[in-house]
Amino acid sequence: MENGIESQCEQCIVRQFNSLRAMSKEELKKVSQSKTSKTVKKGETIFEEGETLKGVFCVRNGVSKLSKLSANGKDQTVKLAAKGMVIGQRSVIAEELSNLSATALNDMEVCFIPKEIIVSTLNTNPNFTMEVLRHMAHDLKEADDVIVNMSQKTVKQRVAAAFLYLKNNFGEDENGFLLLTLSRDDIANVVGTATESCIRIISEFKKKGLLKNYGKKMGIVNEKGLRDLAEGY
Amino acid sequence: MENGIESQCEQCIVRQFNSLRAMSKEELKKVSQSKTSKTVKKGETIFEEGETLKGVFCVRNGVSKLSKLSANGKDQTVKLAAKGMVIGQRSVIAEELSNLSATALNDMEVCFIPKEIIVSTLNTNPNFTMEVLRHMAHDLKEADDVIVNMSQKTVKQRVAAAFLYLKNNFGEDENGFLLLTLSRDDIANVVGTATESCIRIISEFKKKGLLKNYGKKMGIVNEKGLRDLAEGY
DNA sequence: ATTCTAATATGATATAAGTCATATTATAAG
DNA sequence: CTTATAATATGACTTATATCATATTAGAAT
Numbered sequence: 001m002e003n004g005i006e007s008q009c010e011q012c013i014v015r016q017f018n019s020l021r022a023m024s025k026e027e028l029k030k031v032s033q034s035k036t037s038k039t040v041k042k043g044e045t046i047f048e049e050g051e052t053l054k055g056v057f058c059v060r061n062g063v064s065k066l067s068k069l070s071a072n073g074k075d076q077t078v079k080l081a082a083k084g085m086v087i088g089q090r091s092v093i094a095e096e097l098s099n100l101s102a103t104a105l106n107d108m109e110v111c112f113i114p115k116e117i118i119v120s121t122l123n124t125n126p127n128f129t130m131e132v133l134r135h136m137a138h139d140l141k142e143a144d145d146v147i148v149n150m151s152q153k154t155v156k157q158r159v160a161a162a163f164l165y166l167k168n169n170f171g172e173d174e175n176g177f178l179l180l181t182l183s184r185d186d187i188a189n190v191v192g193t194a195t196e197s198c199i200r201i202i203s204e205f206k207k208k209g210l211l212k213n214y215g216k217k218m219g220i221v222n223e224k225g226l227r228d229l230a231e232g233y
Numbered sequence: 234m235e236n237g238i239e240s241q242c243e244q245c246i247v248r249q250f251n252s253l254r255a256m257s258k259e260e261l262k263k264v265s266q267s268k269t270s271k272t273v274k275k276g277e278t279i280f281e282e283g284e285t286l287k288g289v290f291c292v293r294n295g296v297s298k299l300s301k302l303s304a305n306g307k308d309q310t311v312k313l314a315a316k317g318m319v320i321g322q323r324s325v326i327a328e329e330l331s332n333l334s335a336t337a338l339n340d341m342e343v344c345f346i347p348k349e350i351i352v353s354t355l356n357t358n359p360n361f362t363m364e365v366l367r368h369m370a371h372d373l374k375e376a377d378d379v380i381v382n383m384s385q386k387t388v389k390q391r392v393a394a395a396f397l398y399l400k401n402n403f404g405e406d407e408n409g410f411l412l413l414t415l416s417r418d419d420i421a422n423v424v425g426t427a428t429e430s431c432i433r434i435i436s437e438f439k440k441k442g443l444l445k446n447y448g449k450k451m452g453i454v455n456e457k458g459l460r461d462l463a464e465g466y
Numbered sequence: 467a468t469t470c471t472a473a474t475a476t477g478a479t480a481t482a483a484g485t486c487a488t489a490t491t492a493t494a495a496g
Numbered sequence: 497c498t499t500a501t502a503a504t505a506t507g508a509c510t511t512a513t514a515t516c517a518t519a520t521t522a523g524a525a526t
Binding site: 068070071072074076078090093094096099100122123126129130132133134136137138139140141143144145146147148149150151152153192231232 | 356
């Protein structure tokens with residue numbers, strides 16, 4: 001849709017971090033031709049649980065949560081997708097309805113890539129297929145870890161782990177504040193707890209000198225302390 | 234190792250249920266030649282968390298739990314692998330240490346398939362690769378569901394769901410008893426709860442006419458009741 | 467049978483964490 | 497600037513579930 005220099009996937013830096021890097025020049029050209037860029041405002045959804053996806057989305061900017069509504073009406077965030085990640089792959093590959101919703105946690109720029117291109121590349125380029133498979137294997141391992149954390153760690157440990165995760169995956173600025181700013185409610189949905197519990201624990205962590213904040217921005221003060229807390233008791 | 238008629242993978246029925254069905258006749262012949270069958274007694278481990286797997290295991294008989302030790306020393310079962318399932322694939326594909334341990338929940342027969350054959354087939358047979366990818370995509374979806382259940386459902390709901398899962402995946406005999414008999418402790422590890430809590434809830438379910446037992450064998454009496462319980466309140 | 471050990475059962479208690487209520491503070495909208 | 501609305505904070509209370517203790521029962525070993 002857009003036609004700036006960034007619209008050529010061949011030159012897109014973001015691609016280096018996902019399975020698209022295993023595509024050939026010609027395949028990338030096709031992707032470039034058929035892809036559409038779009039902006040998604042904070043809070044808007046990219047796709048919904050139960051939808052049939054017509055393609056995958058490559059995150060160029062911003063962060064999306066992948067979440068699922070539970071029977072009791074609460075939203076559980078299963079994964080956060082940052083710049084460079086491709087979302088919707090699983091449903092396209094399995095040819096199933098999406099099991100997750102994708103919602104922008106801040107303003108985003110995403111590229112939509114029609115599933116036909118993904119499927120045909122999977123059928124013709126074994127390197128690409130293997131790369132996708134490796135990514136999926138990695139995602140599966142991470143999901144296993146989340147299962148164990150959910151069932152075996154206390155809410156306090158999970159909140160501590162969540163902040164370490166945010167630092168490791170999204171980084172911090174020169175003053176030690178996390179680049180990804182989430183509301184308490186968003187964090188609660190990642191951790192799988194009530195918003196009030198999340199707020200209480202964050203307050204406690206601030207009092208204990210583990211976390212700091214400057215307005216909405218949160219920062220880690222004592223990383224080792226957080227890690228100790230997240231691991232054992 | 235063994236040489237009965239069953240040792241020819243080409244004829245093995247079990248194969249129909251896993252990704253090996255996408256292999257060609259010649260590939261299966263190679264698998265037949267290099268595979269080894271072995272029996273694993275109840276309680277023995279097939280592989281341990283942190284091990285480098287030299288291949289994958291195809292379950293011919295019995296059931297294995299795939300579990301991970303949490304920091305507090307408790308064992309969390311992430312998945313149960315029944316007849317026909319291939320375990321260890323994820324680690325072989327990602328070329329990583331295994332993130333899970335596999336332990337026999339009853340006496341098992343498994344075939345070991347060296348990773349070289351798996352890797353070379355992945356590199357040469359796109360059908361096989363796609364089949365493995367589809368399986369992995371399915372596993373990932375299931376893992377997402379487990380994450381949501383773990384964080385959003387009560388222990389009671391999860392116990393109810395576990396019995397429904399056992400019925401759906403392992404079946405029941407003519408008298409309505411589950412074919413897979415697990416100890417309370419095993420069930421507790423699947424559900425992610427304390428053994429005592431698990432025992433208590435099962436007792437309650439028996440009193441309420443949801444479950445029955447005959448010695449160690451457990452059976453579902455009121456499936457709808459269990460389902461209602463597992464879903465909402 | 468008899469003994470030993472593991473599995474199941476149940477009570478008592480402590481505690482983590484959810485829920486409901488109500489402030490207080492930010493941020494957006496007019 | 498003022499008002500409205502959303503986000504954060506904290507208190508009070510309830511409940512689910514873990515933990516510790518102790519029976520009871522079943523299964524294995526001798």
